Amino acid sequence: MSKLFDLQGKTILVTGASRGIGFSMAEALAQHGAKVILNSRDESALKQKVEKLKEAGWDADYVVFDVTKAEDGLTAISDIVQKNGSLFGLINNAGVQHRSPILDFTTADFEHVLSTNLTSCFSLSREAIRFMSNSGGGRIINTVSMLGPQARPTVPAYIAAKEGLRALTRALAVEVGQKGILVNAIAPGYIATELNLALLENKEFSDWVISKTPLGRWGNPSELGGGAVYLMSDAGGFVNGQVLAIDGGMSIQV
Numbered sequence: 001m002s003k004l005f006d007l008q009g010k011t012i013l014v015t016g017a018s019r020g021i022g023f024s025m026a027e028a029l030a031q032h033g034a035k036v037i038l039n040s041r042d043e044s045a046l047k048q049k050v051e052k053l054k055e056a057g058w059d060a061d062y063v064v065f066d067v068t069k070a071e072d073g074l075t076a077i078s079d080i081v082q083k084n085g086s087l088f089g090l091i092n093n094a095g096v097q098h099r100s101p102i103l104d105f106t107t108a109d110f111e112h113v114l115s116t117n118l119t120s121c122f123s124l125s126r127e128a129i130r131f132m133s134n135s136g137g138g139r140i141i142n143t144v145s146m147l148g149p150q151a152r153p154t155v156p157a158y159i160a161a162k163e164g165l166r167a168l169t170r171a172l173a174v175e176v177g178q179k180g181i182l183v184n185a186i187a188p189g190y191i192a193t194e195l196n197l198a199l200l201e202n203k204e205f206s207d208w209v210i211s212k213t214p215l216g217r218w219g220n221p222s223e224l225g226g227g228a229v230y231l232m233s234d235a236g237g238f239v240n241g242q243v244l245a246i247d248g249g250m251s252i253q254v
């Protein structure tokens with residue numbers, strides 16, 4: 001394996017890794033030598049996914065917690081450091097969507113999306129930075145979205161959260177860069193995952209996605225893994241505060 005992309009000896013926590021994009025990122029990182037710690041709220045799904053990675057001969061473990069419960073996240077990070085000696089990387093990937101016309105969109109629904117998709121990333125990053133600062137640096141990747149700079153109806157909380165997460169990426173990148181901690185974001189386009197089941201089943205919407213994407217198709221979760229490896233590895237060693245779009249070109253098409 002090229003040393004540029006070698007992640008041997010690096011422990012990386014991926015939130016929302018029981019399926020979809022998070023699991024695919026974890027799989028690619030493990031394949032490149034990292035010890036990946038998969039997180040979600042579903043222990044049986046995590047166990048199954050860790051087994052799959054171990055069967056392939058890679059190093060993996062899991063930690064169950066709800067990212068909206070800040071205290072649980074802090075305990076999990078501290079436990080990971082104790083058990084593995086360090087934490088090199090954090091991918092803030094756990095996310096939820098809530099779709100509703102504005103007049104039916106409750107404040108509780110808005111706050112739930114913000115709490116999962118944005119506030120949790122702040123709390124987990126802060127605790128990861130606490131450890132990374134004392135161990136020579138590290139990497140943080142936030143999963144954002146095309147939505148944020150661009151908008152669609154009925155998803156105001158998601159758009160606000162993801163745009164906030166882009167801003168948080170820049171804010172942290174300039175504050176902790178000198179400690180050797182690099183903070184970047186990955187912005188997937190339309191990827192065929194459970195989050196988008198309703199959209200995938202809607203032929204009109206799915207055809208619209210295909211027509212608006214220069215590559216002419218939905219993305220696969222596995223296509224996000226390479227970006228994560230790049231930003232976690234020596235290959236991405238001078239990339240800081242950036243957003244890597246992995247969207248088949250959708251975001252740059254007029």
Ligand SMILES: NC(=O)c1ccc[n+]([C@@H]2O[C@H](COP(=O)([O-])OP(=O)(O)OC[C@H]3O[C@@H](n4cnc5c(N)ncnc54)[C@H](OP(=O)(O)O)[C@@H]3O)[C@@H](O)[C@H]2O)c1
Nearest residue numbers: 016017018020021040041042066067094095190191193195
């Ligand atoms: N799919 C797309 O087209 C797309 C596009 C742009 C951005 N994204 C972003 O990519 C990320 C992953 O999305 P996906 O499409 O892979 O979605 P997904 O298949 O629905 O997976 C979401 C993951 O987040 C976890 N999760 C949700 N709430 C959580 C919580 N409170 N605590 C811990 N884990 C939680 C879920 O695990 P459990 O439910 O098992 O806890 C699951 O592992 C999200 O941030 C999403 O916004 C996706």
